[in-house]
Amino acid sequence: DDNDEDPERPRNVVREALRQFTIMAMPYFKEDRNGRCLFGTLFIITLVNNALNVYFSYLIRDFYNALTEKHVAQFYKVFLRYVGSLIVAVPIQVSYRYMYTKIGIAWRKWLTERVLTLYFSNRVFYGLESQGNRADGQARDYKERQNEVDNPDQRIQEDVSSFTSYSLSFFLTIVGTVIDLVSFSVILFSVMPQLFIAIIVFATLGTAATVIIGKVLIRLNYESLQREADFRFSLVRIRENAESIAFYNGIASEETQAKHKFQRAIDTSNLINVAQRNLDVFITSYNHLTEILPTIILANQYFDGIIEFGVVAQVRGAFWHILNDFSVIIREFNGIASFMAGLDRLFLFMKAIQKLDPDRPKEDAKVMMKDMSPPDEDDRNFSQQHTIRVKEVRASDPAAASQTDPTQPSTILTIRDLRLLTPDSRRVLVENLDISLLRGKNLLIAGVSGSGKSSLLRAISGLWNNGTGEIVRPSCDQIYFLPQRPYCPPGSLKDQLLYPCTELSDSYDGTQDGWSRPIEQRRVEWSSMSDAELLEVLDAVDLPDLASRIGDGDPVRGLSTVLDYSNTLSLGEQQRLAFGRLVINRPSLVVLDEASSALDVVAERKMYTLLKKIASDSEDGACGLTYVSVGHRPTLLQHHDMKLLLRDGSSYVSFIQQTESSTEEDTILT
16 A cells, blocks of 8 residues: 555544544443443542642652751651552552543443344344455455454454443543543642743643644554454354364365465554554653653753752652643554544444344444434435335234135245345346245255355344345245255254253353343243253154263263264264254244255154154144255155255246155156
């Protein structure tokens, strides 16, 4: 980059940073009474602390006057006053640090929990991950990266922490600076008005020079955060895909990419070092001048006997206080540059969350960015015209079903005039799709790779909204999705079976907190399942020895054993474990995205037979479970009643009644 300024950023960077800070910071103090009380207490302690600084400046003056004039009695009298004052001052100064840390922790806790609530609501985390896939490819320059949201883990953990800690620190610095400036300006102006004016001129010139020389650090710090995050993420990706990389023998390629990302981080660090060196040349010279400036100005008056040495010491102390107050930008510039980069990243992250959750009411207290970015009318119209509408009804409610389609009171899934587009909207995956799936009629979705099978499932789940049309499906507590690679959360074998109806305990301290409560949408509570029932579930999904194997021969112990099951179990075992979750949850509609791809034909038949058994075991005698599958194997046909064939490269969709099982490999795509 040849330009330090980004033309697309607001010209007044400071004003924009203040706007971002106000939007991000004010809700805590408006909504949290405890936060206001803590801050008020800290503000009072700050005032008292600064008053003590002024008081001690007079004690120092009297102390040195008594010393130079050899007044022994006065010297020890001032000394005793000084010691007595420390008894009061030390607790106040310690309380200042304690309250400062306490409010910092409370603010970070409040903001992090608020961000996590927004992050998980309406699957915002999934939308951010989809955006992040594009941003992860190559670390580009500041202008191109500033509108992309990547590494949300870093923004939630690191950027929130630095925002709260530095915001509080800098705010208190400003408050202390103002109080300190007013207090010591009175002292200095009453003794030496010329010196007070000299300080203002000196500090103003120093601040202006610092901003001009060091402004490039703001951009470089932003790029440093980005490139360090890219390097860290590349290492995480290698760790998570270690086995695949080893099988492909892609070690050299991964090493090259990791070193490339690391080199980009090092290049930015070197640029920061050069910019810092240039700034340090000025700041170091500036600091050396300030050490002797007040003494030089006062020396002649002291030599002529006009002022005492104690006055020199007091004025020199006041000079330092005032100069430090006026030079706050110089002292804090590096921190400000890093803070503004982190603030910008966090602000853009919150904007992205708001954009990905447009249905959240703006008056919702959890939205902290009501005036963050006024909605664009064209974008709103485009979104309304190019979004798939997903309507949820309770599948067990006959009235709801009849309202969905009066002619089919038992319809469990309805798709109307669906048009699916790729994320870039350049290719049509599915065109004019209309389906009404009755309860108990199981559907197989087939097609060549890239024809839109998995995209259709994502649209049914509400994860894919690029397109038009309407989908009517059961509510979240009555539908269950099985992906090709099941998710194994941290926890015990019992947690794997009960997920997401589990209370996850903290692996570090064993405590349970408020935001790991069981998900309320699910019908099954984790505590309602006995160990014997869970072992029966494992037996039903053809994993009878798993608990005993993990528990060293004790199946009950095995259920409570905490392991990294995503790496402990094979993919086939993970898929069978996922079918066990269906046995526990017993939803009305199951959507399977190649959920048996790692199973052999016999195991696959057992799993689908289990699904049919769950359907036949419905308490009310009706079809209790309906499933929709995506797959390539022709053996899947025998487990389904209907087949939907998607043809890639065209908008033609065939909907075929399937009545016979088949083992011919070519029949699934015809």
